[in-house]
Amino acid sequence: MVKANQNRRQPSNNRSKPKFDRRNAKPRDIQPQVPVETGDEAEQSEFVFGRHAVAETLKTGSVQTINKLFVQADLSSDAVHQIVQQAQQKKIVVSQVPKSKLDLLSDGGNHQGVMVTIAPYAYASIDDLFAVAAEKDEAPFFLILDNLEDPHNLGSIMRTADAVGVHGIIIPKHRAVGLTSTVAKTSTGAIEHVKVARVTNLAQTINILKERGMWIFGTAMDGQDFRQWDASxxxxxxxxxxxKGISPGVAKLMDATLTIPMVGHVQSLNASVAAGVLMYQAFSSRQVSS
Known part of the structure; x- marks a missing residue:
């Protein structure tokens, strides 16, 4: 069984690759804006659009991060009215604009007649991610995204991560997608609940996580069946x-690898789909353990 054992082993400078069954492993030590307008200044802001994403942003965001709500001038549905009320209760400026303006700002996206402008998303630190787990009194469970490029994949992954209780996501600063309005839209509000840390060097960060008590798992064609994975x-x-999958420099740091068996003609899965399958196996094993 592939297992992230609850027993933690002490850090070591001479780490040998752990055996697949970790039940007898020794423990590792776990450590616990500016106003924007629709003109040139709008380029300095991020946009969240779509009724569900906007409502979630208004619910969880603060007046320091949310600048303005744009509403399509000719809309008067109950859902839009509730969103306007949310904004007014927080004393956020509401501006009625033509549909063409929302089409332009959303780059033709499905804005559903509402959009908010917000300050660029703030990233968390690795310590922040550990703090989330500590606050819930749970063993840390992080995702590390190795140079993911598609904002839709990141948004979808964040949505699933929120659903299964992931404590945080780690992404690289360079050659990878960051937190954008497209990510926010695809995450349907999860971006407000899942902390994301952005780091300069993933390999170095993984070594730090190991020193702080974490087991690192990746995917590989010759890995062990993910259904036997115990991520407790x-x-x-x-x-x-x-x-390209996991980069070579990161792959060599894996404690163990997992594979998703497939019997169809297509022998690969979209990154967000594969992540979702694995996250739910981790969620299941952690629920049984707790």
Whole structure:
């Protein structure tokens, strides 16, 4: 059984690759804006659009991060009215604009007649992610996204991560998608609940996570069947790039690898789909453990 054991082993400078069954492993030590307008200044802001995403942003965001709500001038549905009321209760400026303006700002996206402008999303630190787990009194469970490029994949992954209780996501600063309005829209509000840390060097960060008590799992064609994975301990799951998978420098740092058996003609899954399958296996094993 692939296992992130609840028993933690002490850090070591001479780490040998752990055996597949970790039940007898020794423990690792776990450590616990500016106003914007629709003109040139709008380029300095992020946009969240779509009724569900906007409502969630208004519910969880603060007046310091949310600047203005744009509403399509000719809309008067109950859903839009409730969104306007949310904004007014927080004393957020509401501006009626023509549909063409929302089409332009959303780059033709499905804005459903509402949009908010917000300050660029703030990233968390690795310590922040550990703090989330500590606050819930749970063994840390992180996702590490190795140079993911598609904002829709990141948004979908964030949505599932929120559903299964992931404590945080780690992404690289360079050659990878960051937190954008497209990510926010695709996440349907999960971006407000899942902390994301952005780091300069993923390999270095993984080594730090190991020193702080985490087991690192990745995907590989010759890995062990994911259905036998027990992620009940301090666990980080690495999801690779959409086309290239996990980079060689990161792959060699895996404690163990997992594979998703497939019997169809297409022998690969979209990154967000694969991440979702693995996250739910981790969620299941952690629920049984707790």
């Amino acid at each position: 301990g301090a666990t980080a799951l690495v999801i690779g790039n959409e086309g």
